[in-house]
Amino acid sequence: MRRLAVFLASSDGHDPAHAELAADVGAELARRGIGVVYGGGGRGLMGVLADSALKAGGEVVGVMPRSMVEREWAHEKVTDLLMCDSMHERKALMAEHADAFVALPGGLGTLEEIFEVWSWRQLGFHTKPVGFLDADGFWTPLLGALHGIADSGLLAASTLDDLAVAPDLPGLLDALEERLRRVPRPAHGAEAPAR
Known part of the structure; x- marks a missing residue:
């Protein structure tokens, strides 16, 4: 894995542990030589992640619509800032x-982004x-709801099982790497595109 897309909050939230987690993730990814691809923000948990990865010598690629850059929401010191015209283009570029993709603590935008790529x-x-x-079980309520949806027959158990989940970054990276090594299975009878 050369680069990991990280979806997380553009605000700080109420729990300082979330900022600590973002900082730890940024530093550890840099230590492992894994570049960060993220939404390009300079504030909130996004800014903490980017600052930590950069401080540790890591690559940080920010992706942000021009209108948000013009409002000075972009991190000014990322390795590379990719600008686009819309949120749709932002997600496609990321x-x-x-x-691979991972969700850290976040709100509506984080959920929308991770569910789309999933x-x-x-x-x-x-x-x-x-x-x-x-x-710290941040996503446990959501994961419980997803299991309920699978139990109802509206989400395939295999799709839910394919989701990598871990309480710590080393475990999550191991799970992502294991899925990268799997031979992809075609979806709905169509041949899955190559990575």
């Missing part, structure tokens, strides 16, 4: 530049693995 994988539009860093 997907193009990453080998559904793309399930549909065979890419074969890049998707995961949740469930530190």
Whole structure:
């Protein structure tokens, strides 16, 4: 894995542990030589992640619509800032530049981004693995709801099992790497595109 797309909050939230987690993830990815691809923000958990990875000598690729850059929301010191015209293009560029995707604590935007790339994988539009860093059980309620949806027959158990989930970054990276090594299975009878 050369680059990991990280979806997380652009705000700080109430729990300082979330900022500590973002900082730890940024530093550890840099230590492992894994570049960060993220939404390009300079504030909130996004900014903490980027600052930590940069301080540790890591590569940080930010992706942001021009209108948000013009409002001075972009991190000014990332390795590379890719600008685009829309949120749709932002997500497509992030997907193009990453080998896998992970969600850290975040809100509506984080959920929208991680669910989109997960559904793309399930549909065979890419074969890049998707995961949740469930530190301190942050995502446990959501994961419980997903199991309920699977139990109702509206989400395939195999799709849910394909999701990488771990309480710590080393475990999550191991799970993502294991999925990268798997031979991708075609979706709905179609041949899955190559990574």
